[in-house]
Amino acid sequence: MNPRRTLHVLGAVELTTLAFLLLNLVTVHHRTISGILGPVHGLAYTATIIAAVLLAHGRKRVWLSALVPGLGGLLAARAVTPARRQV
Secondary structure, three states, X not given: OOHHHHHHHHHHXXXXXXXXXXXXXXXXXXXXXXXXXXXXXHHHHHHHHHHXXXXXXXXXXXHHXXXXXXXXXXXXXHHHOOOOOOO
C-alpha cells in the first residue's frame, strides 16, 4: 500500500469515528457508544500522526497537517505526494 493510501485510510477512519462520536453526543449520548468509539478514535488519531511522521521524509507540512483533529489524516495524505495535474 502506498503512503498516500495509508494516510487516506487512517484519516477516513479518524474522521468517521469523530463524526459518530459527535452524532452520539448531540443525539442520545449513550455511554456504550462513547466507550467504544472514544478509544477507537484515539487510536486512529494516534496512528495517523505516527504514520504521517514516518512518511514525512523531513517535510513539516505533512506531519503538522496530521495534528488537525478529524481532517488531519486526509490533509496529510494530500501533502505526502502532490497530485499530478493533467495538462
